[in-house]
Amino acid sequence: MKRSSLAIGIFCVAIVILSNSCKKEKEQTDISNQFTVTTLAGSGVAGHSDGPAAAAQFDHPHNIAVDGQGNIYVSDLSKYAIRKITKDGVVSTFAGGTRGTADGNGSSAQFIFPGALAVDAQDNIYVADSVRIRKITPAGNVTTVAGANAQFNYLTDIAVDKQGNIFAINNFPFSSEIRKVTPSGEVSTFIDTTQKFSTAGFLSTLHQMAIDASGNIFVARNIFLGYEIYKISPSKTITLMASTPDVMGITVNSATGEVFFSASVISCSSFSSCKNLFQIFTLSSRGKYMLVAGDEQGFANGTGSVARFNVAAGISADARGNFYVADQENNRVRKISRR
Numbered sequence: 372m373k374r375s376s377l378a379i380g381i382f383c384v385a386i387v388i389l390s391n392s393c394k395k396e397k398e399q400t401d402i403s404n405q406f407t408v409t410t411l412a413g414s415g416v417a418g419h420s421d422g423p424a425a426a427a428q429f430d431h432p433h434n435i436a437v438d439g440q441g442n443i444y445v446s447d448l449s450k451y452a453i454r455k456i457t458k459d460g461v462v463s464t465f466a467g468g469t470r471g472t473a474d475g476n477g478s479s480a481q482f483i484f485p486g487a488l489a490v491d492a493q494d495n496i497y498v499a500d501s502v503r504i505r506k507i508t509p510a511g512n513v514t515t516v517a518g519a520n521a522q523f524n525y526l527t528d529i530a531v532d533k534q535g536n537i538f539a540i541n542n543f544p545f546s547s548e549i550r551k552v553t554p555s556g557e558v559s560t561f562i563d564t565t566q567k568f569s570t571a572g573f574l575s576t577l578h579q580m581a582i583d584a585s586g587n588i589f590v591a592r593n594i595f596l597g598y599e600i601y602k603i604s605p606s607k608t609i610t611l612m613a614s615t616p617d618v619m620g621i622t623v624n625s626a627t628g629e630v631f632f633s634a635s636v637i638s639c640s641s642f643s644s645c646k647n648l649f650q651i652f653t654l655s656s657r658g659k660y661m662l663v664a665g666d667e668q669g670f671a672n673g674t675g676s677v678a679r680f681n682v683a684a685g686i687s688a689d690a691r692g693n694f695y696v697a698d699q700e701n702n703r704v705r706k707i708s709r710r
Contacts, residue, residue, distance in 0.1 A: 400661040402653075403675025407710050408664050410672055411443070411695060412456050413703030419450045419464075427462035429454065432697040432704060434620070434685030436488035436496060438509075443695055444496050445704055446485040446685070453485055453498065453507060456704065465496075466507050472515075474505075480513035487528040487685070491535055499526035499539060504552060517552050530582040538588060540577045547577035549588070549603075562603060564592075579621040581630070589630055591618035600632070600654065613658045620686035622694060630654045631663065631694055633683040649680035651696065651707060663707065670701045680705065 411424060418428035430449035437443050443456040444465060455465035464478060471481030487499040496507040502525060503518030516537065518526075528540045537552040538561060551561040564575060578598075579591040586605040589612070591598050600612040600621070617634040624631070631653045639645040650665035662676065669679035681700035688694040696705045 400655070400659065401676070402661045403664055405675070405710055406663050406707050407674050408672050408678035409706050409708070411704045411706040412445075412460070412462055413698075413701070415670065415702055417449075417702045419447070419452070419468075421454075421463045422461070424456060424460040424462055427454075429702045429704070431699050432684070432702065433486055433699065434488045435687040435695050435697050435704065436490045437687050437689040437695065438490050438494040438496070439492070439690070440494065441689060441691075443687075443689075443704065444488055444490070445697060446488055446498065448485065451482045451485060453482075453488070453496065466511055466513050472503065474514050476513070477511045480505075480507075487526070488687075489529045489531045489537070491531045492533060497529055497531055497537060499529040502526060504529065504537060504539060517556065517558055522558050523550065527578050528580045530580050530588065532582050532586045533584065534586075538580065538582065540580055540590070542576050542578075545576070547575075547592075549577065549580070549590070562607060562609075579618055579632070581621045581623045583623045583628055584625050589621055589623060591621055591632065600630070611658075613654055613660055615652070615660055619682075619684050620697070622686045622688045624688045624692055624694070625690060626692055631686060631688065632660075633680075633686045633696060635682060649683040651680075651683060651686070670698075670703075672705075674710065678705075 413429050417430045420428035432445045433448045434446045441458045445454045447454050451470045452467040453465045455463050466480045467482045468478045469481050473481040483501040485498050489497045494509045498505040502523045504516045506516045507513050523541045525542045526539050527542050530538045535554040539550050541548050541550050547564045548560050549562040552558050575594045581589050588603040590601050598615045598618045602610045602612050616636050618632050620633040622631050636648045638648050647668040651663040652660040664675050664678045665680050666676045671679040680698050683696050684699045685697040693708045698705045
């Protein structure tokens with residue numbers, strides 16, 4: 372079995388164990404020789420240290436957003452902080468650094484669980500912070516946009532369209548909804564999984580999302596033994612794009628419309644020989660997913676499948692077609708560019 376189809380293999384093995392049947396999947400395309408992985412920032416040592424990118428320290432970077440100027444923002448979970456990486460390769464603490472709910476400027480602001488990030492057309496950064504949506508201006512001023520009045524149960528991802536509407540995944544134990552927050556602050560339910568996905572999954576929840584220039588939302592839905600990636604139009608038409616073993620992060624290249632996602636899969640050549648795979652894929656127009664980078668757990672830069680990640684979490688694309696991965700357990704931010 373080729374490396375690019377190992378993820379499909381273990382997905383089928385899991386189904387065999389539980390149901391004694393597995394439909395053979397077509398081998399997926401490996402286009403990883405078209406991409407190169409480098410380290411953008413992080414020494415690999417867990418900590419909190421600003422400065423030149425190569426020497427800076429992160430502690431479990433979770434998600435990433437890129438503004439219109441090419442600056443990169445990273446949610447640093449264990450330090451309750453949002454970090455900024457400039458185009459010149461300098462890392463700073465943009466906001467936060469202590470646990471709490473206080474608004475304020477820069478380090479005076481606090482976060483509970485700064486997870487998912489999104490950026491709007493004015494380069495404001497939005498943070499899904501447990502049950503609150505926080506906004507950070509380019510000057511570093513943090514305010515609470517929504518959630519202070521118990522409007523959410525638990526937020527797992529966030530996206531912003533060109534009109535400034537915020538979309539957030541609100542999760543419950545066995546269901547999810549996508550909430551919409553308008554620029555004026557009005558909160559409503561955009562999609563409810565119990566209403567819109569009730570015939571296509573068992574106890575399913577939504578976890579990752581991204582939005583393209585036309586306002587289409589791409590969302591990953593966790594189902595029994597796998598994931599599905601859906602496209603939701605502004606008019607709420609739902610289209611299944613692909614079925615995958617796993618999705619940890621998802622992004623859309625605004626210039627090309629390409630969808631990329633990160634995945635973490637256990638692959639077994641036998642019942643006693645298993646290994647972790649951390650890989651990046653892109654979707655084809657026919658709903659197949661193609662390997663872009665990554666293979667076994669570890670750390671290595673290089674072309675395509677030569678590269679190694681250790682929990683490839685959040686992922687975000689810039690306007691030039693590069694994209695960035697929060698390499699969580701390696702405490703680094705990685706860059707993937709076309710060769």
